[in-house]
Amino acid sequence: MDLKRDLELMYNYQREIFLLDRIKSLLSWDMETYMPKNAIDFRAEQKAYLSSMIHKKQSSDELFETLERLTSYIDSENLSEDDKINIQKFYKDVSKSRKLPPEFVKELSMVKSMAFAAWQEARDKKDFNVFSPHLKKIVELKRKEAEYIGLPGHPYNGLFDDYEEGMTVEKLKPQFDYLKKEIKSLLDDIKKSDTYKNQEFILMKKDFPADKQILLAKHVMEKIGLGSDFSRMDFSEHPFSSHVGAEDVRITTNIREHPLFAFKSTIHESGHALYESFIPKKYLYTILYDSPSCGLHESQSRFWEIMIASNKDFWEHYFGHFDEYYDLNGKKDLWYKEVNMIEPSLIRIESDEIHYPLHVILRFELELGLIDGTINVDDLPELWNEKMKDLIGVVPDSDKDGILQDSHWGLGYFGYFPTYAIGSIYASQLHKALRKDFPDIDKDIQNGDFSRIREWLKEKIFVYGRTRTAEDIIKNVTGEGLNPKVYVDYLRNKYKEIYDL
Amino acid sequence: MDLKRDLELMYNYQREIFLLDRIKSLLSWDMETYMPKNAIDFRAEQKAYLSSMIHKKQSSDELFETLERLTSYIDSENLSEDDKINIQKFYKDVSKSRKLPPEFVKELSMVKSMAFAAWQEARDKKDFNVFSPHLKKIVELKRKEAEYIGLPGHPYNGLFDDYEEGMTVEKLKPQFDYLKKEIKSLLDDIKKSDTYKNQEFILMKKDFPADKQILLAKHVMEKIGLGSDFSRMDFSEHPFSSHVGAEDVRITTNIREHPLFAFKSTIHESGHALYESFIPKKYLYTILYDSPSCGLHESQSRFWEIMIASNKDFWEHYFGHFDEYYDLNGKKDLWYKEVNMIEPSLIRIESDEIHYPLHVILRFELELGLIDGTINVDDLPELWNEKMKDLIGVVPDSDKDGILQDSHWGLGYFGYFPTYAIGSIYASQLHKALRKDFPDIDKDIQNGDFSRIREWLKEKIFVYGRTRTAEDIIKNVTGEGLNPKVYVDYLRNKYKEIYDL
Incomplete structure (x- = not known):
């Protein structure tokens, strides 16, 4: 009964790592929401301590040897299908973990926490120089x-694999180049239209009191399916979603200038949180209680934010609430157009869905250069502005609205950004499949009833946890892998009407 | 150089335990403030896991053997005074820890978390039966x-020592009996007075909007010395203070019926938090970064809440703020009398300072019986009501305002309650010493300036961390140990005037 004992030992490791990992999530969540400012050094040390503890467990000889034995028994009929998948994935994770020296893991965690604090300070001071020494250190470590x-x-592939297993620069670059070309061409068409030339915000310029924004954000969060018994909303500089534990998902939002920012970011983060909430409980405490990739995760947030909530059907229902709260004089059609007004934006997370992938591609290209050594941190602000000019057509006044706008680099997330565009593409593919499976789904959305959509997502995506790759899951639902053409078609089709192209 | 290596190893253990312990504090803080309801089981498991990890470290053979060696070198001149004290205290802690089997520690932690949730549910349902099976389990384990x-x-001494090192039932019981007798006699005198017979709330019956209560609570918290860079205030069912880490103390409050509840509980918890904030940083990461006893800790909260904030001088200053916010028509003298109006209360933490020790003694007597086996959990509600009738003169309508009012038993804190009365007594002794050291301190308080008091407390109390016993520290400031007569004298003197005795 060696097999049984080995399996038990493996699951026990996973359980401990799972518990510690979620404790780390709480520490991070707290750090970004409620923690007093001066506590940062101590918190950084706590997180580094947990990281190194997790890493120590994950790369232990005992575990590795157990996994080697389990791998050799992989065809045993005493192993369930889930066991087999688990062993293979965990063996890969552990082998990867063992490549990183313990001191390296601890140092990286410390550096990241300090860099995150420096990033916040740099933003406050609108000064990249406050952040750049930390970023240099992070780039070096990455x-x-x-x-x-x-x-x-x-070299980027080694980082990218953490976020999008199996994806490579070589595979993705051509897809992104295609997307860049097609989107630039669509934007050219839009910008030539009279509708674009004469467009202006009218309704969006009204007064949107913050308390009402929050009420509506909480309303849609609940409608999407996040009950207060297992989820909550707080505030942070940069909205995020965090899976703090079983029956405990948390999202954050913030009030910004655009009156829909809190609402849309809430829908976005709710998409993430919904996914996390409904991964089958049978995978709890194991590495399979997870999504297979950030791109697939992002497909959920973008699905709700863009495919559902920027859709006409959605506003058939929600406009009523907005009109009641903000006196929009019943101008539903105008509202829908303003919701989908295309305009170059300095800020990625405030961007419309056409410009959005360009923001991502900009970051992806900079990351590639930072990691392969062709770009220096000192040159970043200038490069940023150049690329903004080229891709989006606008240039920030200060680093705060430029290179300092995202927390990712401060958090050490290199390889994360491209998954945002992958997520948007997947979202469009899922949306197409949903409409095919339920040709009458527009009625539900018009009634503000998302239950069929939610169940469909559970059945098509959430149910697998991390047992399959993102691409397999998407192929199973849509019949094909990552296909940016679906996103481009979706955009062309939608904006043809809005801009009378 | 064995000594050096042993010392390093010992401090390293302390550092890890310190980091883990403060992580546990954050988990608890979150559990009582923001955690979604359904997350309780998972959180219980996380806390139990951390508890058992801490216990494992604390009771490890390696550490124990190291401490035995260090103890034998205790006279070495290579050890600083702080090292010596640390070794002795830690040796005692570790020896105690080693008496508890690992499975016991884990089980107790699990049972406590579940019991805490059951206590909350029982309160909501006003039903002791929801809580009693959990309490039975806790009593059994305790x-x-x-x-x-x-x-x-x-047998209670074994638990009591965790909270009030060196104190015993045998030493404390006579002091409490004296206090009970004297307070009952003072209450008799008060109740016979015409002032008591004709007393009624007038100002306290006005409208005190919650938002203004919170503004004033935050105001006084800051005045006491808790800046927002290293402290914060949140809400929980039962107010508490938590030391989440270096430069990170957190208090909670709540809005209740009495218009001063939030304000007074904030002052109380601020007293705790101030103490924690100003223990010298040189003790960070060691067992000396702590107070020597809960009674001394409580002396700080009661000092601010009672000795300062129920004092006439205090209201010379603060009445102005209250009058401005709540339109009290300048009736400062009446306000002062209402602030100090003596009235039997069902709830301990809403009690006046005369009845307060009786609430504590009631719990102390019940705990003694539960632990020595002369009282059964099933009989508790009835015994509670009997004792309330006898000591306070009122009986609750439901268990919510009776036996379910405190979280302590649900949290497994047996031996904690008596420290509340010890704290009140110490507070009166400190107050007497303060007035002696600074005969003109009333001027400061009348101006809302607490800086001299704060510095005095730092110098007399905080500076020692856990290097001395509570009694030594108190003796050093006041010239004597625990002396309930000082508290009785303080009460008699104050209420003679208020009730024209």
């Missing part, structure tokens, strides 16, 4: 990490 | 714990 991991192809 | 620890005298 290049080292990529080297340790050592995947074939572009 | 009796076992007392047995494991095995101190001389009453």
Whole structure:
């Protein structure tokens, strides 16, 4: 009964890592929401301590040897299908973990926490120089990490694999180049239209009191399916979603200038949180209680934010609430157009759905250069502005609205950004499949009833946890892998009407 | 250089335990403030996991053997005074820890978390029966714990020592009996007075909007010395203070019927938090970064809440704020009398300072019976009501305002309650010493300037961390140990005037 004992030992490791990992999530959530400012050094140390503890467990010889034995028994009929998948995935994770020296993991965690604080300070002071020494350190460590991991192809692949398993620079770059070309061409068409030339915000310029924005955000969060017994909403500089534990998902939002920012970011984060909430409980405490990739995760947030909530059907229902709260004089059609008004934006998360992938591609290209060493941190602000000019057509007044706008680099997330565009593409593919499965789904949406959609997502996506790759799951639902053409078609079709193209 | 290595190892253990312990504090803080309801089981498991990890470290053979060696070198001149004290205290802690089997520690932590949730539910349902099966389990485990620890005298001593090192039932019981007798006699005198017979709330019956209560609570919190860079205030069912980490103290409050509840509970918890905030940083990461006893800790909260904030001088200053917010028509003298109006209360933390020790003694007597086995959990509600009738003269309508009012038993805190009365007594002794050291301190208080008091407390109390016993610290400031007569004299003197005795 060696097999049984080995399996038990493996699951026990996973359980402990799971518990510690979610404790770390709470520490991070708190750090970004409620923690007093001066506590940062101590919190950084706590997080580094937990990281190194997790890493120590994950890369232990005992575990590795157990996994080697389990891998050799992989065809045993005493193993369930889930066991087999688990063993294979965990063996890969652990092998990867063992490539990183313990001191490296601890140092990276410390550096990240300090960098995050520096990033916040830099934003307050609108000064990239406050952040850049920390970013240099992070880039240096991330290049080292990529080297340790050592995947074939572009060095970035070693980092990218953490977020989008199986995806590579070599595969993605051509897809992004296609997307860039097509979107620029669509934007050219839009910008030539009279509708674009004469467009202006009228309704969006009204007064949108913050308390009402929050009420509506909480309303839609609940409608999407996040009950207060297992989820909550708070505030942070940069909205995020965090899976703090079983029956405990948390999202954050913020009030910004655009009156729909809180509402849309809430829908976005609710998409993430819904996914996390409904991964089958049988996977709890294991590495399968997870999504297979950030791109697939992002497909859920973008699905709700863009495919559902920027849709005409959605506003058939929600406009009523908005009109009641903000006196929009019943101008539903005008509201829908303003919701979908295309305008270059400095800020990625405030961007419309056409410009959005360009913001992502900009970051992806900079990251590639930082990691392969062709770009220096000192040159970043200038490069940022150049690329903004080229891709989006606007340039920020200060670093706060430029290179300092995202928390990712301060958090050490290199390889994360491209998954945002992958998520948007997947979302469009899922939306197409949903409409095919339920040709009458517009009626539900018009009634503000998302229950059939929610169940469909559970059945098509959430149910798998991390047992399959993102691409397999998407193929199973849509019949094909990542296909940016579906996103481009969706955009062309939608904006043809809005801009009378 | 064995000594150096041993010392390093010991401090390293303390550092890890300190980090983990404060992580546990955050988990608890979150559990009582923001955590979604359904997350309780998972959180219970996380806390139990951390508890058992801490216990494992604390009772490890490696550490114990190291401490035995260090103890034998205790006279070495290579050890600083703080090292020596640390070694002795830690040796005692560790020896105690080792008496508890690991499974016991884990089980107790699990049972406590579940019991806390059951206590909350029982309160909502006003039904002790929801809580009693959990309380039985806790009492059973606590009796076992007392047995494991095995101190001389009453079995309760084994639990009591965790909260009030060196104090015993045998020493405290006579002091409490004296206090009970004197307070009952003072209450008799008050109740016979015409002032008492004709007293009624006039100003306190006005409207006190919650938002203004919170503004004033935050105002006084800051005045006491808690800046927002290292402290914060939130809400919970039962107000508490938590030391989440270096530069991170958190208090909670709540709005209740009495218009001063939030204000007074904030002052109380601020007293705790101030103490924690100003223990010298040189003790950080060690067992000396702590107070020596809960009674001394409570002396700080009661000092601010009672000795300062129920004082005439205090209201010379603060009445202005209250008058401005709540339109009290300048009736400062009446306000002062209402602030100090003596009235039997069902709820301990809403009680006046005369009845307060009786609430504590009631719980102390019940705990003694639960732990020595002369009282059964099933009989508690009835016994509670009998004792309330006898000591306070009122009986609750429901268990919510009776036996379910405190979270302590649900949290497994047996031996904690008596420290509340010890704290009140110490507070009166400190207050007497303060007035002696600064005969003109009333001027400061009348101006709402607490800086001299704060510095005095730092110098007399906070500076020692856990290097001395509570009694030593108090003796050093006041010239004597625990002396309930000072509290009785203080009460008699104050209420003679208020009730024209």
